Amino acid sequence: MAARQHGLVTVAQLGAAGLDKDAIARRVRSGRLHRLRRGVYAVGHTALSREAQFLAAVLTAGEGAALSGLACAELYEVRRWRAPCIDVVAPKERRVRTNARIHKARLHRDDVTVHKGIPCTTIARLVVDLTDQITSWEIANVIHEAAFRGLFRLEDTCAAIERGRGRKTSVAKKAVQLHLDGSAGVRSRGELRFLIALERDGLPEPRLNTDLNGHEVDFHWPALKLAIEFDGPHHARTRTQRQDERKAEAWRSAGYELLRFAPEHVGAALRAVTMR
Known part of the structure; x- marks a missing residue:
């Protein structure tokens, strides 16, 4: 189970595997489990990969949560720079201790997918979410890189922009237009x-x-x-x-x-x- 989840398991998964609280506590004391956040454990060690850090943040935020923002762009490898913070979008706000910023948002079923084993927003939804963090020129480069990897779909992105009314839709629309005009966006x-x-x-x-x-x-x-x-x-x-x-x-x-x-x-x- 941990091998499929970048070395992580949740307390619910441990329970489903037959471990009660005492069994989990014994494994924590022996170093076989390491508590990362509430309800999330690393198996065997805490040398977490970047993907494990992302997944830990998503699992801590609860069911229905998804990686978003610059961290999501980093996961897709469509932005050149490491995300300064891990952003997670969740259907409802929860008070949890996590290394991520939790954003309350309504997620459409078409806005969420799984990439590299991690629940995350789609590229289409990512274009909308990034308008709160970076410029249209930078988003155009994200689109350019996503298109190169076969991940960008114009129709899906336009639909996500329409669903994102009230957000900075003009920034997203400009980024899309830059891409359609042949721009690779900002490279440096x-x-x-x-x-x-x-x-x-x-x-x-x-x-x-x-x-x-x-x-x-x-x-x-x-x-x-x-x-x-x-x-x-x-x-x-x-x-x-x-x-x-x-x-x-x-x-x-x-x-x-x-x-x-x-x-x-x-x-x-x-x-x-x-x-x-």
Whole structure:
């Protein structure tokens, strides 16, 4: 049972297997069971995998609960960064001691699935839930990665957005539209800082990580005929430099001026856009 559940069992499962309170207590004292949270035990050791941490939070929240938010995106491997907190959505709020944030929500039957043995929200519902945590540009990247893995379905996502009325549906709709427009969304924190700065200064929003004359470019403005790339350390490699030269020639042949900046030079990139 524990092998199917990332090394975890619940007190209800132990009871169903024939162990009473005294039998469980003896196994805790001998180190065969380790109490993690109320009603949840690790079998044999407490060196929990990331998946076990997720499942422990869900099991503690009770029946009908599901992993959600950034932790759910991490489980699906559709976001680059580790979730800072484990979020769990449950049909009703419960006062439990857990390492997760418990969110009270009404879950439609189409909003919940099981991935890697862990009850979690679907990608469609995840798009809606993430609007409380990250920007539309970041959600567009989640959609891009989910589509690459065959997990994104437009019809299901639109239905989840409609069910999520009262949430930040405009953010979710923008993320979906970015995906439909061919954007891969935000790929780095530097790109996100630049987009936030553009919005703050009232500058025109660019097309983000989309195709331009056969090659993906970080940012470009068709009306300004301007393209901007933020180059990390890997662009110093000879092979990458040759690829960059081919891309630059393709963009120049399309009539675009290309400007390159280091990721930390957001201010210089902003000034370049302002001067256009």
